[in-house]
Amino acid sequence: MLKRWTSGRRLFIAVLTVLSAGVLIAVFAAVTVPTDIMLPGTQQLEVATYTSPANCDNCHGGYDATVEPAFLWRGGMMANATRDPLFWATLAVAEQDFIYGANPSTRGGAGDLCLKCHSVNGWMAGRSTPTDGSGLSASADINGVECEFCHLMVDPDQPVNITGTTEVQNGSFLAYDATEAYRGAAIYVLNGTGDRLGPYTTNPPHAALQSSFHRSADFCATCHDVSNPATGDLAPGNAAQVPLAPGTFSGTLGGGVDGKAAFNNAPYKYGVTERTFSEYTAGSLDTWLVNDFASLPADLKVTGGALYNAYIKAWSPRSNANFEDGTLRYFTCQTCHMAPKTGKGCNKSNFPTRTDLAQHDQTGAGHWMPDVIKYMDTKGTLRLGGSLTTNHKDALTAGKTRATALIQSAATLSAQQVDANLSVKVTNLTAHKLISGYPEGRRMWINVRWYDSGNNLIYENGAYGNIGRTATDLNNISHQVQSIVDPSSTRVYEAGMGMDQAWAATLVSLGYPSNLTLTWDRMTDLPEHTLGELAGSTPGTEYHSFHFVLNNVVVSDNRIPPYGFNYDEARTRNSLPVPDTQFGNPGPGGTFNYWDDVLFTIPSTAVSAQIRLYYQQTSWEYIQFLWKQNDGLNAFLGAEGINMLDAWLNNGQCAPVQVALATVSGLTPPVLSPVGEASHQNVAAEHMKAVWDAANNEIDLRYMPACAATDHTVYYGPISSVPSYGYSGSVCLGDTTGTVSIAPPADNYFFIVVANNGETEGSYGKDSSNAQRPEAVGVGSCDYDQDLSGTCDATFRRKSL
Numbered sequence: 001m002l003k004r005w006t007s008g009r010r011l012f013i014a015v016l017t018v019l020s021a022g023v024l025i026a027v028f029a030a031v032t033v034p035t036d037i038m039l040p041g042t043q044q045l046e047v048a049t050y051t052s053p054a055n056c057d058n059c060h061g062g063y064d065a066t067v068e069p070a071f072l073w074r075g076g077m078m079a080n081a082t083r084d085p086l087f088w089a090t091l092a093v094a095e096q097d098f099i100y101g102a103n104p105s106t107r108g109g110a111g112d113l114c115l116k117c118h119s120v121n122g123w124m125a126g127r128s129t130p131t132d133g134s135g136l137s138a139s140a141d142i143n144g145v146e147c148e149f150c151h152l153m154v155d156p157d158q159p160v161n162i163t164g165t166t167e168v169q170n171g172s173f174l175a176y177d178a179t180e181a182y183r184g185a186a187i188y189v190l191n192g193t194g195d196r197l198g199p200y201t202t203n204p205p206h207a208a209l210q211s212s213f214h215r216s217a218d219f220c221a222t223c224h225d226v227s228n229p230a231t232g233d234l235a236p237g238n239a240a241q242v243p244l245a246p247g248t249f250s251g252t253l254g255g256g257v258d259g260k261a262a263f264n265n266a267p268y269k270y271g272v273t274e275r276t277f278s279e280y281t282a283g284s285l286d287t288w289l290v291n292d293f294a295s296l297p298a299d300l301k302v303t304g305g306a307l308y309n310a311y312i313k314a315w316s317p318r319s320n321a322n323f324e325d326g327t328l329r330y331f332t333c334q335t336c337h338m339a340p341k342t343g344k345g346c347n348k349s350n351f352p353t354r355t356d357l358a359q360h361d362q363t364g365a366g367h368w369m370p371d372v373i374k375y376m377d378t379k380g381t382l383r384l385g386g387s388l389t390t391n392h393k394d395a396l397t398a399g400k401t402r403a404t405a406l407i408q409s410a411a412t413l414s415a416q417q418v419d420a421n422l423s424v425k426v427t428n429l430t431a432h433k434l435i436s437g438y439p440e441g442r443r444m445w446i447n448v449r450w451y452d453s454g455n456n457l458i459y460e461n462g463a464y465g466n467i468g469r470t471a472t473d474l475n476n477i478s479h480q481v482q483s484i485v486d487p488s489s490t491r492v493y494e495a496g497m498g499m500d501q502a503w504a505a506t507l508v509s510l511g512y513p514s515n516l517t518l519t520w521d522r523m524t525d526l527p528e529h530t531l532g533e534l535a536g537s538t539p540g541t542e543y544h545s546f547h548f549v550l551n552n553v554v555v556s557d558n559r560i561p562p563y564g565f566n567y568d569e570a571r572t573r574n575s576l577p578v579p580d581t582q583f584g585n586p587g588p589g590g591t592f593n594y595w596d597d598v599l600f601t602i603p604s605t606a607v608s609a610q611i612r613l614y615y616q617q618t619s620w621e622y623i624q625f626l627w628k629q630n631d632g633l634n635a636f637l638g639a640e641g642i643n644m645l646d647a648w649l650n651n652g653q654c655a656p657v658q659v660a661l662a663t664v665s666g667l668t669p670p671v672l673s674p675v676g677e678a679s680h681q682n683v684a685a686e687h688m689k690a691v692w693d694a695a696n697n698e699i700d701l702r703y704m705p706a707c708a709a710t711d712h713t714v715y716y717g718p719i720s721s722v723p724s725y726g727y728s729g730s731v732c733l734g735d736t737t738g739t740v741s742i743a744p745p746a747d748n749y750f751f752i753v754v755a756n757n758g759e760t761e762g763s764y765g766k767d768s769s770n771a772q773r774p775e776a777v778g779v780g781s782c783d784y785d786q787d788l789s790g791t792c793d794a795t796f797r798r799k800s801l
Contacts, residue, residue: 029095029130029634030109035257036230037098037113037131041156041175041187042168044126048194050148052140053079059205059346060147065398067343069360073147074392075399077366081118081144083373083385086618088133089626089644090114090440092637094549095132096629098230099512108132110230110549116186117223120149124190133383134636142385145223149188151196153222155213156189157181164209166192172257177264183218184225184267184277199323199358204346215323217286220333221277224437228549229262232270235552236502239271241574268573272554273497274439277333278573279432284564285331286431290314290321299412299595300563305429306336306409313339317355324356331431336406337362365437367403368617368654370396372647379474381643383636404657407615410434411560413662415611421599422448422664424611426493426560428594433559433575435615439495440546441622444559444615444659445484446491446598450606459603462490464614464656469523471624474646482653483522483620491598498544498555504534507550518545520628522621541759546625554578556710561592579711581733599738608665614656623648690751698741701753709755709762713783714742715776716751725764725773730780760787 053070061070073079081087091114098110111131116123119133122141129135136142154167156175161167169175169189175182191197196204197211213219231239234251238244238261249270250259257263261270268278280286285307293301293311300307314321314329317340322329329335338358345357374393376382388396411434415424424446428434435444447462463485470478484490499507499518508514514532521528534543542555557578561570565583567590570576577583577592584593602609623645630641648654690701701714714731721728728749731742742751752773755762761784764773775786 029107029111029132029134029636030098031130033112033129033131034098034109034230035254035260036233037109038257038260039113039116039185039187039229039262040169040173040182042124042190042192043170043173044124044128046168046170047124047152047190047192049125049140050121050146050152053143053147056147059348061347063347064343065394067341067345067357067359068347069147069345071391071395071398072359072361075370075395075397075402076360076362077364077369077399078145078362079143080369080373080385080396082122082136082142083144083382084118084369085372085376085381085383085640085644085647086369086626087114087118088383088637089630089640090548091133092634092640093547093626093629095634095637096631097547097549113186113229113549118144120144121146124149130636132634132636136384138384148196149190150214151198152190152194153213153219154189154191154197154211155181155216155218156183156187161213162191162197162209162211164193164195165197168192172263180266181218182266183221185227185229185262185271186223187262187267188222199327200354202351212327215327215329215332215334217277217280217330217332217334220337224274224333225268225277226274226438227262227267228271228273228551229260230271230549231503231552232265233261236500236506237552238269239552240269241272241554241576241578242269242571244270268575270574272574273548273551274437275573275575276432276436278570278575279436279562279565280333282566282569282573282575283431283562284566285562288331290329290331290335293321297563299427300429302412302427302429304409305412306406307331307429307431309409310336310339313341314356317342324354333431334358336431337364361399361402363399363402363406365403365407365435365442365615365617367400367407367657368651370400370403371651375651376643376647379646381474381639381646383640407657408659410615411613411660413611413613413660415609415662415664417602417664417667418599420602422602422609422611422667424448424598424600424662426596426598426613426660428560428562431562433561435493435559439497440548441619442617443492443494443619444613445493447612447614448600449610449612450603451608451610452605453607455608458605461600462492462614467523467620471645471649473649474642479649479653481620482655493559493596494556495554495559496544496556497546497548497551498542498553499531499534499547499551500553501534501537501539501541503550503552504531504537504543508532508535517629518543518547520621520624522624525624525628546622546629558582558596560596561594563594565592565594566590567592602667602669604669606669607667608663609667611662611664613659613661615659616654616656618648618654620648620653623654698743700739700741702739703753710757711755711782712740713754713756713761713780714740714751715754715764715779716745716749719748719750722750727776727779730776730782732780732782756782756784760784762786763788 057070061068065071091111094110095108099107108131112128115128119136119141122128122136127135155161167189175187175189195207195209197209199214201210233249248264249261290311340356341359342355343357344353377386377388410430412427415422445462449457450459452458465482466480467483469481471481472478516531517527519528529543542553544555545551561583567586567588586592627641627645632638690699692699712733715727717726717728733740752764754764767773
């Protein structure tokens with residue numbers, strides 16, 4: 001439990017004084033890093049500053065833009081991590097949120113955690129304080145994840161694992177314990193000798209040593225299993241699906257590092273923010289040889305899919321996917337995101353042409369940010385790293401093309417009519433969740449367009465377009481805002497981070513304002529939920545929030561697991577779906593489905609459909625949050641929210657990318673069954689099948705999940721009570737897949753499936769006179785208060801044994 005923060009109330013009063021005065025009297029950024037944010041590993045000023053990437057160009061650039069490290073690196077998001085305006089807009093809110101100490105000039109502190117990966121040279125040189133980034137050099141610290149940073153990294157698993165290196169980690173900052181290395185959360189250990197490390201045995205003009213670590217996925221975990229040390233140590237449950245063991249964290253604000261969670265636990269165990277590496281590790285592909293591609297299930301070997309592409313690129317040059325030196329190649333992060341190619345890594349004539357040269361593009365899903373960076377460069381609104389060269393702009397354009405192609409290899413779609421529904425299957429072709437990475441504002445959804453016999457569009461599920469509001473850019477030009485038109489009826493894949501009631505109550509008691517907005521109404525710009533509202537809610541209540549540095553729970557996560565996603569390993573690494581009953585509901589010892597099946601009711605006049613899977617990197621709802629949440633008090637970051645809004649509006653509003661397309665024709669109109677008719681093994685009823693499984697003494701249900709439900713409840717009663725809807729009990733399903741089994745309490749009874757969102761439940765449907773069926777009150781532990789303002793219809797069936 002977080003101990004009392006006695007100065008918090010005084011700080012809040014001080015901030016209010018500044019607001020009421022209408023003047024800026026401080027930068028509001030921490031000049032020292034709080035111990036709650038510190039991490040083990042190599043510390044600032046412990047190794048020499050890095051050589052500029054421009055020096056690396058002398059050998060590694062200027063000769064072939066399709067393979068050379070310099071050009072490819074400049075077009076990726078790692079090279080532009082410090083320029084990234086989304087990073088700066090997010091950092092601005094994080095600095096506001098981490099209110100540390102009674103003096104307004106020390107507000108902030110969380111920014112050090114972000115800068116540790118987004119400006120590695122600035123951080124190592126000690127320029128990450130003030131923690132808002134205002135101390136960074138406008139010339140030396142603009143290159144994000146630089147060449148030498150990666151080529152000086154060592155595995156933190158033991159003091160020395162490469163002969164000839166000095167692996168710098170000292171005293172309390174050792175990045176390993178007796179059982180495992182601390183890989184993740186920006187915990188990195190560097191070689192202090194300056195010898196560059198890589199997978200080849202070479203004789204370059206600079207000192208170099210061979211390192212197998214650079215071919216390992218563990219290398220990528222450093223920045224791609226992101227954990228928040230503050231909530232990991234201070235928040236209830238350690239901001240994890242599995243709380244830490246007592247004694248492995250302090251729970252004391254500002255306490256010494258020796259007791260902190262980050263210094264006593266591997267990063268995957270606390271402070272869940274991103275879990276891309278853990279998702280990969282919990283799947284099967286981390287131990288799958290690329291040469292064994294043929295043994296994968298057929299639906300993962302799709303031509304043009306991510307795994308197919310990785311295999312072809314590795315296998316084609318030598319009819320063998322392993323490395324030239326005989327090292328076995330697995331489906332690692334590098335296999336897909338630094339795919340091998342035939343070429344030279346250096347422009348000197350005495351260096352070899354390789355068939356397994358790892359492309360230094362580090363291509364991910366950042367397809368939209370290259371345009372934004374170029375736009376903001378012309379506007380003069382890049383926080384750092386402006387005045388781009390023509391070569392850099394060309395590299396960004398090429399990077400966008402690569403990122404778009406990678407996104408379009410991530411999944412497949414298929415569809416077929418099943419009874420009165422269209423069954424759509426989305427298959428994950430990646431080695432991590434679909435989608436993965438930074439969760440805020442990042443989403444994927446299914447769009448279905450229905451056509452009649454005249455090829456007229458008659459209805460659309462998951463439509464994207466104008467939502468009926470406008471926003472104004474920096475030139476005072478008004479734009480129609482676009483987003484998912486009706487999110488409540490759309491199958492959206494995303495991770496919803498948030499806070500729980502206990503943590504909100506703690507924050508309020510420490511002086512955080514009760515009116516701190518958690519989410520904004522996307523149409524009115526009014527607060528939708530506040531911290532005080534959550535703090536005063538029923539214990540166990542959770543609200544979604546974009547306050548990433550304060551979030552301590554995963555409210556929901558329906559992103560599709562990768563192949564072989566193991567329940568036990570995913571639970572250990574805090575990366576389970578939420579709820580964990582999705583994707584086959586495997587339970588302990590089981591394996592999740594790597595696909596999702598979704599049912600859509602076929603309109604009565606539809607004869608064909610086009611189904612699309614869309615991906616969007618940054619939604620309107622997140623841009624709105626970054627804009628509205630920034631209070632403008634920080635002299636360095638106060639304009640980042642409005643600058644990000646301007647860039648979003650003027651660069652296609654981050655228009656969604658089509659990931660996959662499927663078409664289906666020959667649809668037949670559904671045959672509607674009478675209201676209340678039960679299903680039979682051989683007779684399909686409308687919307688639901690309820691089949692009696694005599695062998696297991698249970699009813700197997702398949703129903704259409706209602707609206708934006710996060711759960712469903714089955715209410716039941718004796719068949720004799722149907723006229724009065726006399727409910728006698730309920731079953732809490734914890735299910736949104738539309739498939740579940742229940743064991744009947746007795747013969748001859750009726751049941752109704754009712755949707756809920758974890759707080760309120762929807763409609764029980766209408767009876768034959770078109771009146772709402774009555775609510776079940778006081779029946780079962782999962783009985784919620786009813787809210788019909790956003791009605792989700794129930795499905796009613798009677799069943800006789």
